[in-house]
Amino acid sequence: MPARKDVDGSASVPAFYGAELRWKREDAGRTLQETVDGSFYGASYLSEIERGTRRMPLDLARHVDRVLATDGFFERRCEDARKARRRGHAEYFMDVLECEKRALEIEEWGPTLIPGPLQLEPYIRAVVRAAHPTEAEDKVTEKVVARRERAWLFEDARSPESWVVLHESILRQPLIGANDMAEQLAHIVEVAQHRRFIPQILPMNTGAHPFMMGTARLMTFADAPPIMYTEDMYNGQANDDPMLVRQYMKAYDRLRAAALPPEASLALIEAAAEDYRNGKEMRGLDRGRME
Structure with missing residues (x-):
């Protein structure tokens, strides 16, 4: 099995957001699939968010906060990551x-x-x-x-x-x-x-x-x-x-x-x-x- 590629959280706001998401998920002992169970999203979708290559939808952020018991952190920071990702684009x-x-x-x-x-x-x-x-x-x-x-x-x-x-x-x-x-x-x-x-x-x-x-x-x-x-x-x-x-x-x-x-x-x-x-x-x- 190939080694997992770590996310450089210093690269951008979305990368920092994704790295924090991965840390919280792994700290809670949950797999990608276990984290998205009960939502409308798949494990690969969440993986891309963790790598900083995809934005976090608000409804998924709320779901993750509930599953990982993160006290609304990802919902609150969702807008920051979205704004950073859209810089220069509509x-x-x-x-x-x-x-x-x-x-x-x-x-x-x-x-x-x-x-x-x-x-x-x-x-x-x-x-x-x-x-x-x-x-x-x-x-x-x-x-x-x-x-x-x-x-x-x-x-x-x-x-x-x-x-x-x-x-x-x-x-x-x-x-x-x-x-x-x-x-x-x-x-x-x-x-x-x-x-x-x-x-x-x-x-x-x-x-x-x-x-x-x-x-x-x-x-x-x-x-x-x-x-x-x-x-x-x-x-x-x-x-x-x-x-x-x-x-x-x-x-x-x-x-x-x-x-x-x-x-x-x-x-x-x-x-x-x-x-x-x-x-x-x-x-x-x-x-x-x-x-």
């Missing part, structure tokens, strides 16, 4: 952050924006300022740091395999200056060449296509059903209803079929970056030329 996005760490595959559709983990600082700042124009500078910086920390999703060799379909308008309608836009698009090309994600561009002249109503992200796991996540400017929602997720998966397959092949898409992104470097106006896509 509350509604927290479950997605946890899910993407466990995902085997991620499929994403970007109709108007480059996906967050691929964004560089100038692009992130432009997006944040557009949604939150009065945000204090320290809060904007916090969001920049939090988003850049998710870059591992497309850059780490152990990251999930990803497929990203982007609308051509993302290349043609810059949110930032030409030099910054050139660097941003070149970054996408560089990361894609690591072969951790496959890019496709959906041309502007495609006509009617799936997902015209907004963003979508599909995640599959080794030990859980797939989920679908959609988002607008100030809200997001995850759904694991099997029939609905299946509908989204089939729609995503049709979206990929309508997009340019990966190699042609990568060449188009690279050409767009070069145009920005040279100060050229973006050209409309000549699909026949690219295929």
